[in-house]
Amino acid sequence: MNYSKPKFKDKYENFINGKFIAPLDGQYFENTSPIDSSYIAKYPRSQKEDVELALDAANAAKESWGNTSATERATLLNKVADIIEANLEEFALVETCDNGKPIRETLNADVPLSVDHWRYFAACIRSEEGSATELDQHTLSMNIKEPLGVIGQIIPWNFPLLMLSWKLPPALVTGNCVVLKPAEQTPSSATLLMEKIAEVFPPGVVNVVHGFGPEAGKPLASSSKVDKVAFTGETTTGQLIMQYASKNLNPVTMELGGKSPNIFFNSVMDEDDAYLDKAIEGAVLFAFNQGEVCTCPSRILVQEDIYDAFMERVVARTNAIIQDNPYDASTMVGAQASNDQYQKIQSYFKIGIDEGAKVLTGGEANQLSGDLSKGFYIKPTILEGHNKMRVFQEEIFGPVACVTKFKDEAEAIEIANDTLYGLGAGVWTRDAHQLYQIPRAIKAGRVWVNCYHAYPAHAPFGGYKKSGFGRENHVMMLNYYRQTKNMLISYDKNKLGFF
Amino acid sequence: MERITITKKATEVLEILKEKHGTLIFHQSGGCCDGSAPMIFEKEDMYLDESDVLLGTLNDVNFYMNRDQFEYWKHTHLTVDITEGRGASFSLEIPLGLRFFIHSRLLSAEEETFFNSKQMH
Numbered sequence: 001m002n003y004s005k006p007k008f009k010d011k012y013e014n015f016i017n018g019k020f021i022a023p024l025d026g027q028y029f030e031n032t033s034p035i036d037s038s039y040i041a042k043y044p045r046s047q048k049e050d051v052e053l054a055l056d057a058a059n060a061a062k063e064s065w066g067n068t069s070a071t072e073r074a075t076l077l078n079k080v081a082d083i084i085e086a087n088l089e090e091f092a093l094v095e096t097c098d099n100g101k102p103i104r105e106t107l108n109a110d111v112p113l114s115v116d117h118w119r120y121f122a123a124c125i126r127s128e129e130g131s132a133t134e135l136d137q138h139t140l141s142m143n144i145k146e147p148l149g150v151i152g153q154i155i156p157w158n159f160p161l162l163m164l165s166w167k168l169p170p171a172l173v174t175g176n177c178v179v180l181k182p183a184e185q186t187p188s189s190a191t192l193l194m195e196k197i198a199e200v201f202p203p204g205v206v207n208v209v210h211g212f213g214p215e216a217g218k219p220l221a222s223s224s225k226v227d228k229v230a231f232t233g234e235t236t237t238g239q240l241i242m243q244y245a246s247k248n249l250n251p252v253t254m255e256l257g258g259k260s261p262n263i264f265f266n267s268v269m270d271e272d273d274a275y276l277d278k279a280i281e282g283a284v285l286f287a288f289n290q291g292e293v294c295t296c297p298s299r300i301l302v303q304e305d306i307y308d309a310f311m312e313r314v315v316a317r318t319n320a321i322i323q324d325n326p327y328d329a330s331t332m333v334g335a336q337a338s339n340d341q342y343q344k345i346q347s348y349f350k351i352g353i354d355e356g357a358k359v360l361t362g363g364e365a366n367q368l369s370g371d372l373s374k375g376f377y378i379k380p381t382i383l384e385g386h387n388k389m390r391v392f393q394e395e396i397f398g399p400v401a402c403v404t405k406f407k408d409e410a411e412a413i414e415i416a417n418d419t420l421y422g423l424g425a426g427v428w429t430r431d432a433h434q435l436y437q438i439p440r441a442i443k444a445g446r447v448w449v450n451c452y453h454a455y456p457a458h459a460p461f462g463g464y465k466k467s468g469f470g471r472e473n474h475v476m477m478l479n480y481y482r483q484t485k486n487m488l489i490s491y492d493k494n495k496l497g498f499f
Numbered sequence: 500m501e502r503i504t505i506t507k508k509a510t511e512v513l514e515i516l517k518e519k520h521g522t523l524i525f526h527q528s529g530g531c532c533d534g535s536a537p538m539i540f541e542k543e544d545m546y547l548d549e550s551d552v553l554l555g556t557l558n559d560v561n562f563y564m565n566r567d568q569f570e571y572w573k574h575t576h577l578t579v580d581i582t583e584g585r586g587a588s589f590s591l592e593i594p595l596g597l598r599f600f601i602h603s604r605l606l607s608a609e610e611e612t613f614f615n616s617k618q619m620h
Contacts, residue, residue, distance in 0.1 A: 045594070156532040157587055183532075183587035213589040221589075234534030235565070236526050236545075237588045243546055257531025294531040340584025340598035344536060351575060351603035390603065393571040394535045420529060420567055466529065466567070 003103050003327040005033070006093040008041040012187070014050055014210060015194035017057035018203030024049045029212070031187055034100035034335040035326050037374040043187045046211035048219040051179065054207040055225040058150040058177035061204030066147045066175040073173050074122040076200055080169075081118035083196050084111065084161075091189060093327075095161055098188040100335030100376065101289055102326045113455065114165035117473065120457035121169035124475045138492035145482040147175035148251075149227040152220045154241075156232045157183035157337050158292040158397075164190055167230055170477040172205065179207045179226070181217050185338050213237070224248050228481065231255070232294070234395075235466055253470030253480055255294060255462060257395050258423030261416040262286075262297035262452060263406075263438065265429035269306045275450075279428045282452045283314045286401035287321055287333050287380040292341070294467075295424030297452055299392055300382075300403040301415055307405045314382070314403075315361050321380050323366055333399055335375040342376035345398035348391055349381070357385035357402065387415045395421075409434065413441045422464030426452045445471070500613050502576060502606075503555040503562050509581040509599060513539075513558055516591050525557070525579070527564040527572075527601075528588065537562070537579055537599045538590040573615055578602040 011028060013020040028042035044050065084091060091114075092106035101110075132142045151171045155163040160182060171178050182190040187210045194208050209216055221229050222244035231241050232255040245252045268279040286297050302310050326334035336342045342365070349363050362381030367373060380399040383391055392402045406412040416425060422444040429435060429450075439447035445462045448454065455461065460474035470480060505513065517523055522542040528534045539560070551563040557579060564572065584598035592599060606614065 158532060184593070185585050185587060212594045213587055214591050215594060217587075218589045233532045234528045234530035234588065236528035236538045237533075238530070240540075240545060240589055257529075257534055292532075338584050340536070340582050340586060340600060343582045343584070344600050347600060347602050348535075354603070354605050355575075388571070390571060390575060394529065395531050396535065397531060420571075 002329060003093055003096075005038070005097055005327070006090065008188070011042040012044070012191045012210075014044050014046060014054070015191070015198070015206070015208040016050075016054045017207070018198065020194075021053070023047070023211075024053070029184065031098070033097050034337050035097065035375045036371040038371070040097065040188065043184075043191070043210045046209050046216040048215070050211070051209055051216055051219040051223065052225075054179045054209050055150060055220075055223055057204035058179050058207055059225055061202060062147070062149050062177045065177055065202060065205050066149075068175065070125045070173075073175065074126050077118050077122035077169055077173055079200050080197050081115045081122070083200070084118070084193070085115045087196060088112070091161060091192060094188045094192050096326050096334070098186045099157065099160060099337050100326055102331040102334045104329055104331065105289065110159055110162050114161050117162075117165040117457050118169050121173045124478060125173045128475070128478065138490055140489045140491065142487040142489060144485040144487065145174070145479070146485050147482055149176060150225060151176045151178045151481065152223070152226040152229045153178055153180045154217055154221065154229070154231045154233065155180065155182055157185040158289065158294075160186040161189040161193065163232055164193070166472050168206065171230070171481045172201070174478050174481040176481050177205050177207075179209060179220060181209050181211065181220055184210070184212050222247070226250065228252065238468065251480070254468035255423075255470070255472065256466060256468040257294045258421035258444070258463065258467045259299060259393060259395055259419045260295050260297050260424040260426070260444070261299045261301050261419075261442070262426035263301045263412050263416060263428065264303065264306070264310060265412070265431065265434055266303040266306045267430040268428050269310060270430055275430070278450075280310075280313050280317050282426060282428055283401070284317045284321070285452045287318065287399040288453055290333055290336050290378070291399040292337060292397050293453070295446065295453070296395075296397070297424070297426050298396065298401050299387070300401050301406050301412055302403060303412070304405040304407055311360065311403060318361050318380050318382060323377060323379065324368065325372060333380060335377050336398060337376075339376060341397060342378065345378050345396055345400065348394070348396045348398070348400065352383050352385065352389065352391035352402075355385065355389045355391070357383040357389055357391055360384050360403070362399075387418050393419065409438065413438065416442050420466045423462075423467035424448065500610055501555050502614060503557065503579065504577075505557040505579040506581070509579050510558055512581050512592055512595065512597060513560060515595070517558075517560070520591055523560045523591070525560055525562040525599075526551070527562070527568065529565070529568050533586040533588045536586070537601060538588050539592060539599060540589065541591070574606055574611065575603045576606050576610065
């Protein structure tokens, strides 16, 4: 089944204090679709004053929202999940239009996963308990978790609704109010969600402010009216946000990307069976979501004795990828999210080839016809080289994998860890010892073992090294959005006797 | 000899930003989303120290990169260019609908000797 571009209004507004409000100085920016560069709609080009308005609304709401029961908050999260689920196709179409990713993915991954994250955190808060310890027969130490207050969240454009659904539910369910800034490349699904859930939360609990990073993102990240900032993006902005947080002595969480190794040991080719087929697909997953994934398995490491045979099949599978109109249900790889990404990826092809990398497939833009000729399509690409090349060290954020060989376990681990980052990694082997030992030796927060690119709620996700800190998708997140009130209670009627 | 240079088109944008914001710096970002691209900020905005390497000065604007990252980049020559685009960082050119990005090439043998046979400060 094939779809087409969804309908939009001409203009959208910020969502502040339960209402859609125009930016104070009346400026908007034009949002376009990377599928064909066509116009989508105008979104507010907010300034500091708009962010302040949202922060004031959030601060005014935090006292009463923080005092609602966990039952009430969980019920509202479940309501949001039901609303997204009931409108799955509408959300999927808007997401595909805004981001350029295939409708196959938004229908089956982005939107259903988003629904599940709302439900997961609703369940978490209902099943947890506080703690109390009797320190001696007269003294009780009781720990009560209290919300931080107001959270600033800045989310990226690669999975707009899903990243929102990773960040909003744990903050809201713990009793915080949120001001969220979507990425300016992809403001649409956050806006659609606010339209659908406008009545769900009390005014001021959820606020969405659109605009550009330096004009709206920075005032949000640096405001003394926020109690915490959560950010997904890149290292320089990560450093800036931490600087601003240091001025306010605020906590932050950071998810800053990676250059994830995907390691294939020779036992994967012991049989030509379903498992080998899965492993080949596992290598080709670098092209998933046009490579615009923080954990893109962008370094393929293959043991030397199976290298030629394995890569022949990986290249053949890559060449079978259908890259076409993202609204077609058969399309597997769509458009890059913006022109600057499209240009950046091509500049990496140049330096890769300059450094001596060999193009095994792809290595250029894909000129599609008709309206799509104005879109940003890059052919799924495999470059062969060595780990010191810049294409092996930098996050290209395109459908580009770099492949190299290794001799033995020690060399595989050495190459895997020779990177500034440590977000994800993949290990593929039939050897039971390697299945445990190799993941333990890799310095990354998530190691997929005989699988890749699964992001279920209930499995913590986050980085080592320059990939950031903090974990998402897991019950442990509740405490990232709370502080501990310790009540130390004496049940002793007798005085100390000091004075 | 320079490690880094800038295109004429990018220089024009740089001048517009200097006019508006005063003294600026470039910092090369790494990581996901809008990473692997140079960002431009007001000089006071970013805390710089010995963990940042000064690669060069482009029309009075210093270009820095984190030292760890520089270790993987030091064999290449960089050219700052500008393209239409929409980044999601705090880089100051974004409201203009433009994004700085980098073209790279290998250093020539002569440049390699000049830059990398001595310690870079």
